[in-house]
Amino acid sequence: SLAGFGSLMQDVLWCFSQVKGTIDIGVTEADIISTVEFNHTGELLATGDKGGRVVIFQREQESKNQPHRRGEYNVYSTFQSHEPEFDYLKSLEIEEKINKIRWLPQQNAAYFLLSTNDKTVKLWKVSERDKRPEGYNLKDEDGRLRDPSMITMLRVPVLRPMDLMVEATPRRVFANAHTYHINSISVNSDYETYMSADDLRINLWNFEITNQSFNIVDIKPANMEELTEVITAAEFHPHHCNTFVYSSSKGTIRLCDMRTSALCDRHAKFFEEPEDPSNRSFFSEIISSISDVKFSHSGRYIMTRDYLTVKVWDLNMENRPIETYQVHDYLRSKLCSLYENDCIFDKFECVWNGSDSVIMTGSYNNFFRMFDRNTKRDVTLEASRESSKPRAILKPRKVCVGGKRRKDEISVDSLDFSKKILHTAWHPSENIIAVAATNNLYIFQDKVN
């Protein structure tokens, strides 16, 4: 239901709903979740992991008998999307880790999604089968071929009901188009094309054609020693099929229009905030690198995530963001240590809620943050097993930055930097969120009144 949706932060109380994954102390690397995405209706929730697997959860129908179990998500399909590969030419192993999953809007009874690792994008069809044919002519019941000369009469196979089976089949494989690692895929609003972006190039694909793609952005310099900037994320505009944005490691965003030229090396708009001299440090550039860029559902704004902040930009104003939110500014005084242990390179994602009124992003210690754009309130919540009792309300968390630490606060030096929330997703129309905490997937919902 949409009651209370998009309203003030104080009205929304987040409750634990479900958690998926094992509780083992040792984490199997392959089980680490690397992407989370709801489909366009929110009926399905997909996760990809480092082992190249995709798990799709489906929301069960709400039942009047159990109103408190508001549509739980149960496993619908599991399949191996990508396998590790070896590039013999370069002697490189290609990781099977799923970097991104993007759903296509549903056009028939089947579901379609794109999944990608570093090099190859695949289109998967997920469909249900609840009937099977019986009575073949050329095969017997065990599948063995019959001798055609022994067949004396023909019959028409009939469909008989069977237990529901959900199948995932690869319908397209889009390979060999990226020299560098794919960081983003984005389905165009025309539903005919999509783009894939790596560190230096962006390619445009037609869903029907796998052996050909069009290169629309190429920032590779003639001499690699002159390379100073890479592409970090890219996304199509939600309504204008000719418009897309891509972000860079220098904290800039370029908006491109594919109508102007085939190769979009010249941007239509260039978004960059002037540097704050008081915050200048050796690590300024590194922390300005944008790790995620997302259009609002309305298409009027873009949101970017860099190491310490989330920013909202108005498409009509290029010289600075209209809003800046501090995710964990207390880390600003720890940048050297975070550089030393490579945490400074962690790529956090960010998401909009369905009405574009609240934005969410992850942090360390399994904390994640929400910012209400209207009330300017923010909250820090934690995805932990301790607060995972059914329908338990999540208690806001607070990091103590110095001075006296209150009872429920945690000090900066006690934060667990191995527990990072990089991937989160928000249901397209309801207050349901999915939070990936290493190898566990948490689902939270707002409190049912």
Added chain:
Amino acid sequence: MLGRGLKRKLSDYEENMAGLSSAFDSSRNLPYPLKRQLVLNMCLTKLQTYKMLVEPNLHRSVLIANTVRQIQEEMRQESNQQPINVCPGITLSSHSYTGMESSGISLQLPSGISQQEPNCCDLRSVEDPIENSLLIVSDDDMSSAISSILKDLDFVEDISPPTCLIPTGDDQPKFPENTGLKLEDDRQDLKGAECVFGSFEISNSTSYLKDLAIDDIFEDIDTSMYDSDFCCPPVMPPRPPSLATEEPLKTFPSCNSSSASNIQICRTDLSELDHIMEILVGS
């Protein structure tokens, strides 16, 4: 300030660096040139580590290279402004790291470190361990570190965007099966009729990519009118001529688009063959 739960086997060097970076973060009295030197050394060490990887991370390498460039530029400007003067209080050990030696980074005194001279000497007793473990690097060394990592990232490209693509190793060209599609109409109909029901067999859906053969073209369940395959929009970009053989299949709405995609066109790119021959011959 490593988080708890972060299990790492710290070598002596890493422990040292962790201590240094903590000192960087917590100490307000650490002189600026020392901080800069520490960051520079960390950058160069990371770049050196990446060079030893088969495939360095491009994003990180660029960010670190830019940080080195920034420090390099700063030091250049200082050396242009200040006469070369060395703080007598600092004892520089010829401490070097394994791996650093191989890159040929020599030990030289940096210019411009004199700015904070009095402080350096005052803090010497406290910061000795820090100074002694810092490697002094020249401008040339920084430049060579940057260019060497970036050159490593210039991968030999086996594709040339935008259109020339070769099939991956595990997708064999499907020509043998393709010719099977050039059937006369009556044979086509018989095969087609059987194939419509061919997909009803319980297939092993986990064999996701092996040998996409003709059967896969007809894999869709033709369960009545509502289940049509991924819809192919009317406006189609031009296709390579060899796909014209798929025309007979258009009678099956669930088949026409997928067949084209599942068949990898084998293109012989002569320059690519030359390249492969070079590698094989070991030139």
